Amino acid sequence: MSTAVAPREEVVSVWNGQLDIHVKVGGSGPPLLFLHAAGGPRWLAFHDSLAADHTVYAPELPGTSPSDPYAIHKIDTFWELVLIYEELVRALGIEGAVVVGESFGGMLAADLSAHFPAIFSKLVLLAPAGLWLDDEPPGWFEMASGSVEAVPGFLFHDPQCEAAQQLFAMPDDPELVPTIIAALTWAQGCSGKFLWPIPDHGLARRLHRVTAPTLIIFGREDRVMQAVYGEEYSKRVAGSRLEIIEECGHIPHVEKAAETLSLIRDFLQS
Amino acid sequence: MKVLYIGQGPYRYLPDDFAERYDSVVSTPYFDLVEPAKMQESMQSYVEELLLAARSGFDGVTVTEHSQSSYDLSPNPNLTAAILAHTTRVEGLDTAINVLGRSLGKSREPLRIAEEYAVIDNLSGGKLIAGLPVGLSYDANQNGGIPPIETRARYREGRALLEKAWSAREPFAWNGKYSRYPVVNIWPRPVQQPRPPFWVPGSGSPSTLAEIHGHNEVFTYLSHFGPKLTGPTIFNRFWEMAEEHGRDRNPYRLAFMQVVCVADTDEEAERLYGQHLQTQFRSSFGSVPQAGFSQPGYTDIRGVEAILRGHSEHGIASRLREITFRELADTQAAIVGSPQTVRDMITEFVKEYRIGNLLVMLHGGGMPHELARRNIQQFASDVAPHLRGIWDDEGWEHQWWPTGIGSRAGAEALAPA
Numbered sequence: 106m107s108t109a110v111a112p113r114e115e116v117v118s119v120w121n122g123q124l125d126i127h128v129k130v131g132g133s134g135p136p137l138l139f140l141h142a143a144g145g146p147r148w149l150a151f152h153d154s155l156a157a158d159h160t161v162y163a164p165e166l167p168g169t170s171p172s173d174p175y176a177i178h179k180i181d182t183f184w185e186l187v188l189i190y191e192e193l194v195r196a197l198g199i200e201g202a203v204v205v206g207e208s209f210g211g212m213l214a215a216d217l218s219a220h221f222p223a224i225f226s227k228l229v230l231l232a233p234a235g236l237w238l239d240d241e242p243p244g245w246f247e248m249a250s251g252s253v254e255a256v257p258g259f260l261f262h263d264p265q266c267e268a269a270q271q272l273f274a275m276p277d278d279p280e281l282v283p284t285i286i287a288a289l290t291w292a293q294g295c296s297g298k299f300l301w302p303i304p305d306h307g308l309a310r311r312l313h314r315v316t317a318p319t320l321i322i323f324g325r326e327d328r329v330m331q332a333v334y335g336e337e338y339s340k341r342v343a344g345s346r347l348e349i350i351e352e353c354g355h356i357p358h359v360e361k362a363a364e365t366l367s368l369i370r371d372f373l374q375s
Numbered sequence: 376m377k378v379l380y381i382g383q384g385p386y387r388y389l390p391d392d393f394a395e396r397y398d399s400v401v402s403t404p405y406f407d408l409v410e411p412a413k414m415q416e417s418m419q420s421y422v423e424e425l426l427l428a429a430r431s432g433f434d435g436v437t438v439t440e441h442s443q444s445s446y447d448l449s450p451n452p453n454l455t456a457a458i459l460a461h462t463t464r465v466e467g468l469d470t471a472i473n474v475l476g477r478s479l480g481k482s483r484e485p486l487r488i489a490e491e492y493a494v495i496d497n498l499s500g501g502k503l504i505a506g507l508p509v510g511l512s513y514d515a516n517q518n519g520g521i522p523p524i525e526t527r528a529r530y531r532e533g534r535a536l537l538e539k540a541w542s543a544r545e546p547f548a549w550n551g552k553y554s555r556y557p558v559v560n561i562w563p564r565p566v567q568q569p570r571p572p573f574w575v576p577g578s579g580s581p582s583t584l585a586e587i588h589g590h591n592e593v594f595t596y597l598s599h600f601g602p603k604l605t606g607p608t609i610f611n612r613f614w615e616m617a618e619e620h621g622r623d624r625n626p627y628r629l630a631f632m633q634v635v636c637v638a639d640t641d642e643e644a645e646r647l648y649g650q651h652l653q654t655q656f657r658s659s660f661g662s663v664p665q666a667g668f669s670q671p672g673y674t675d676i677r678g679v680e681a682i683l684r685g686h687s688e689h690g691i692a693s694r695l696r697e698i699t700f701r702e703l704a705d706t707q708a709a710i711v712g713s714p715q716t717v718r719d720m721i722t723e724f725v726k727e728y729r730i731g732n733l734l735v736m737l738h739g740g741g742m743p744h745e746l747a748r749r750n751i752q753q754f755a756s757d758v759a760p761h762l763r764g765i766w767d768d769e770g771w772e773h774q775w776w777p778t779g780i781g782s783r784a785g786a787e788a789l790a791p792a
Contacts, residue, residue: 174676177524181552250401250517252666283683290679294524294672302520 112148112156112163119192123179126193127170129163132156136202138194138225139163140210142356143249143300145292146170151358154366155205162197164190168295171288177295183306186299187216194224203373207231208330208355209296212304215338219311228319229369232330232355236337237305244328245304249293262326262354272359312341319345320372322365324353346372376725376765377773379435379473380428380751381632381734384421384448384455387741388413389658394696399662400444401517408445418448420744422458427748428737429463431755434763435471435504436463437734440478441511442518446659446740453477453491460499471777472499473734475576475595478510480526481519485533485554486561489540493565501566501779506595507534508576509583512674513667524672529553541570572775574630574732578689579609580678581616588620593732593775595630599660600690601707602633602724610728626731626766627773633721634709634736637753641712647746649700652709655740661695668692714757721758725765731773733762
């Protein structure tokens with residue numbers, strides 16, 4: 106059991122001084138970069154667990170930091186985003202760190218590694234986006250263009266489970282709710298810049314360049330990036346290990362936190 | 376006041392329970408719902424009604440753009456506008472062609488819009504009103520595949536390119552973020568110089584209105600909710616912001632869309648049109664899913680928060696799928712009645728909010744062609760003449776009206792030698 110200490114915040118200037126990236130930093134030990142999903146940054150119990158034996162760096166996608174929602178407009182393309190994150194890794198001095206990326210963040214982690222094969226020592230990809238199968242297109246678009254009420258059912262195998270309820274819980278003070286929902290919505294808009302309309306930037310043709318040991322985790326019942334994408338990833342990353350968690354949706358580190366953590370720990374210690 | 380007809384082209388034979396079973400855009404199943412002959416008839420009736428409006432003396436006819444939609448079979452309004460431009464010209468009709476707009480936020484080929492508008496301005500003899508909409512979210516983002524957060528930036532770049540393509544005397548290169556061309560030198564250029572008037576449709580957000588006043592252009596307010604629900608907020612904001620920008624109170628700065636059904640008596644109007652109106656609102660705009668109006672990123676983060684804090688300017692939007700005729704009539708989302716009733720209601724809000732251009736929607740949903748014809752003709756003969764003089768005593772000049780109107784050049788130029 107880890108002792109949760111609130112993460113501190115670092116602000117890192119990149120992109121020739123054009124962008125200030127806000128990074129939550131917590132824990133101690135070897136560096137671990139965590140790249141968040143399309144819903145935006147959030148420090149969870151999962152991060153505390155990782156921080157028990159790592160220094161966790163969790164950068165916020167430009168635009169998702171409350172202080173500057175319009176920073177997203179300074180990035181034109183996904184390729185620029187990849188370069189910006191590579192600069193960030195160097196600015197933080199954590200080349201060779203472990204990277205853990207979830208969904209959109211997994212796509213970014215994989216493409217960083219494909220562009221810069223030495224940038225990470227190990228990759229953990231949690232239901233990563235970035236690939237496309239014509240016969241089974243990701244459910245992501247259906248979720249992203251559907252009603253808000255339907256989102257929990259997309260993200261969780263069991264949207265009634267306690268972990269899901271906790272994730273979607275709103276503060277008691279109703280004054281705070283609109284700000285939180287607006288931020289969540291905007292975060293999807295920011296990541297949507299690189300996901301919309303088809304979250305495929307040709308990664309499939311580059312994945313062979315990933316040489317770091319890679320663990321790929323998918324939920325069997327993932328409706329956003331179906332588990333078949335786990336097989337696609339594992340086929341394309343030589344020597345990678347694929348783990349599919351039963352009765353689990355798109356957020357394994359929340360819906361099946363213990364199982365996911367145990368898989369990650371084994372992998373990082375091996 | 377200018378009185379323009381506005382047409383939308385719905386498929387007219389949707390099932391009665393459409394609103395309960397389907398969305399009207401993006402996902403509506405074509406082959407399950409459509410009989411080919413009835414589709415052709417729906418589209419022909421739509422064009423015929425636009426032409427009837429021109430022939431009945433409306434000051435202008437208006438077309439709209441919606442892709443992948445069962446309520447407006449108009450993926451490119453310029454196709455219809457070209458028919459209207461040519462036909463009105465050969466018939467010698469002095470009718471403005473108001474293209475409410477090809478969406479510059481959606482288009483991946485803004486230069487094509489500049490070209491199409493220029494063609495229509497030539498075909499019509501300088502009678503084009505060039506609408507410049509950002510585009511609805513579902514249309515730009517879902518149908519058009521534009522990342523929502525880029526919609527407005529694309530709109531601004533596309534507009535800048537359109538204006539330069541119309542006016543540049545020398546070929547130029549365009550190295551934009553979204554469009555790149557080694558050489559731009561379009562043919563033809565618009566007849567109207569320096570350019571056709573710009574009317575900007577929208578739902579009246581402060582940022583949209585600030586741009587409109589900044590550019591000194593016309594705002595076309597398309598609420599579908601009539602004057603009472605959202606009108607006071609939006610119209611008052613429009614005129615307050617006009618003052619802030621140093622603009623005068625010229626009513627021709629403002630255009631407003633209103634659904635109207637007119638018959639000899641109030642009772643007859645309700646009997647003839649009530650059911651059709653209810654179906655129209657339920658199955659068209661009302662069946663656009665809420666998410667379709669704002670994909671994440673389409674609306675600015677501060678706008679989203681303002682809406683969540685209850686400053687909604689979306690009127691009865693969330694209830695339209697179950698809306699009743701009575702509520703539509705009571706809220707004046709639809710103005711229904713005898714010529715006198717309709718005249719009085721319109722005159723009241725037009726004067727109160729200083730509206731100089733009224734866009735009247737006289738057909739919708741499954742309303743049969745014959746009934747639409749009747750509505751158009753009766754509005755043209757019994758209502759419109761009483762509205763045109765509303766602003767005459769104030770003596771404003773309409774600076775945003777096509778310069779080809781009234782020139783009579785059109786018909787004569789085309790007459791065989």
